[in-house]
Amino acid sequence: MQVRRDYYEVLGVVHDASDEEIRKAFRRLAFQYHPDRNHEADAEDRFKEVNEAYQCLCDPSKRRTYDMYGQQGTEGTSFGDFGFGGLGEIFETFFGGAFGESRTNAPAQGESFRLRATLTLEEAASGCIREFTIKRNEACADCRGTGCAAGTSPLRCPECRGSGQVRRTEQSIFGRFSHVVRCPRCGGAGTTIPTPCGTCKGKSTVVMARTLRVDIPAGIDTGGSIPLRGQGSVGSRGGRTGDVQVVVEVLPHELFTRDGLDIHCELPVNFSQAALGADIEVPVLGGTAHVHVPANTQTGEVVRLKGKGIQEQGGRRRGDQLLHVKVTTPKKLTREQRLLFEELAKTLPAD
Numbered sequence: 500m501q502v503r504r505d506y507y508e509v510l511g512v513v514h515d516a517s518d519e520e521i522r523k524a525f526r527r528l529a530f531q532y533h534p535d536r537n538h539e540a541d542a543e544d545r546f547k548e549v550n551e552a553y554q555c556l557c558d559p560s561k562r563r564t565y566d567m568y569g570q571q572g573t574e575g576t577s578f579g580d581f582g583f584g585g586l587g588e589i590f591e592t593f594f595g596g597a598f599g600e601s602r603t604n605a606p607a608q609g610e611s612f613r614l615r616a617t618l619t620l621e622e623a624a625s626g627c628i629r630e631f632t633i634k635r636n637e638a639c640a641d642c643r644g645t646g647c648a649a650g651t652s653p654l655r656c657p658e659c660r661g662s663g664q665v666r667r668t669e670q671s672i673f674g675r676f677s678h679v680v681r682c683p684r685c686g687g688a689g690t691t692i693p694t695p696c697g698t699c700k701g702k703s704t705v706v707m708a709r710t711l712r713v714d715i716p717a718g719i720d721t722g723g724s725i726p727l728r729g730q731g732s733v734g735s736r737g738g739r740t741g742d743v744q745v746v747v748e749v750l751p752h753e754l755f756t757r758d759g760l761d762i763h764c765e766l767p768v769n770f771s772q773a774a775l776g777a778d779i780e781v782p783v784l785g786g787t788a789h790v791h792v793p794a795n796t797q798t799g800e801v802v803r804l805k806g807k808g809i810q811e812q813g814g815r816r817r818g819d820q821l822l823h824v825k826v827t828t829p830k831k832l833t834r835e836q837r838l839l840f841e842e843l844a845k846t847l848p849a850d
């Protein structure tokens with residue numbers, strides 16, 4: 500968890516600062532760090548921090564709690580946990596939308612989902628089907644997304660007369676402001692719903708659990724992804740539907756290591772096999788294969804199994820399997836074996 504700075508320190512005021520001093524400090528810093536004006540990388544974080552400190556210290560009872568118990572005392576109220584939307588709201592209550600463009604009626608894209616698929620190397624090599632269940636917003640089927648009960652329709656909002664905006668003149672901490680704000684009656688939609696749909700309660704969308712069947716292509720590797728356009732939540736006010744993206748992670752394999760389209764693995768052979776040559780059965784992806792180890796093979800030599808690697812995703816190329824020979828020495832010898840090795844040793848050069 501991130502260590503938070505002392506609220507007084509954030510605002511640069513002393514602990515017994517007056518309400519007026521706190522307000523002034525906030526005003527100055529909020530102007531300085533507002534993301535619409537300040538494009539430095541940490542401006543948004545600083546702005547949130549300043550807001551959080553002010554939200555606490557401007558309220559006498561919260562300030563008392565904070566003075567007594569510190570941030571723990573105010574936890575759970577979570578002043579800091581607003582996204583950009585919430586930030587705008589808070590800012591608007593202070594500055595009356597004096598900054599930035601009015602966001603009323605703007606189309607908003609629906610929520611997108613990023614899902615993770617964890618695959619074995621075999622699954623990644625051969626491709627597979629995965630199912631994911633997501634909860635997404637969909638247009639209400641009962642009212643076809645209008646939010647109105649059957650046989651009724653939306654009415655023009657009487658307060659803003661359909662514009663979604665109303666003009667307000669207010670006394671703010673900066674003085675008198677005349678500005679346009681989102682219509683409080685219709686929330687900027689310009690219309691009101693006289694008889695809401697019973698299913699979606701007038702929201703025009705409902706949350707549905709949907710199971711998506713995702714075809715994961717053969718050859719995919721860690722970091723690869725499958726985009727499912729338009730499978731996310733429905734947008735609002737005509738905004739685009741969100742997307743779903745499935746991101747793949749391939750688990751390590753106990754025998755095989757992937758390198759591009761090639762597969763590497765170790766090939767343990769005993770002393771005699773290495774010296775005399777041998778046909779050995781080896782594991783490959785999805786089965787076994789026979790490989791010929793030539794006579795006089797040394798540790799570290801590589802035997803290549805053509806075409807036993809991974810099929811290129813969406814292509815025709817196929818990698819190889821590379822077997823790295825490792826000559827093993829017997830851990831224990833029988834009496835007879837020991838005698839044979841002693842006989843053999845007499846014939847080998849001592850190098």
Ligand code: ZN
Pocket residue numbers: 639640641642643644645646647696697698699700701703704
């Ligand atoms: Zn409905």
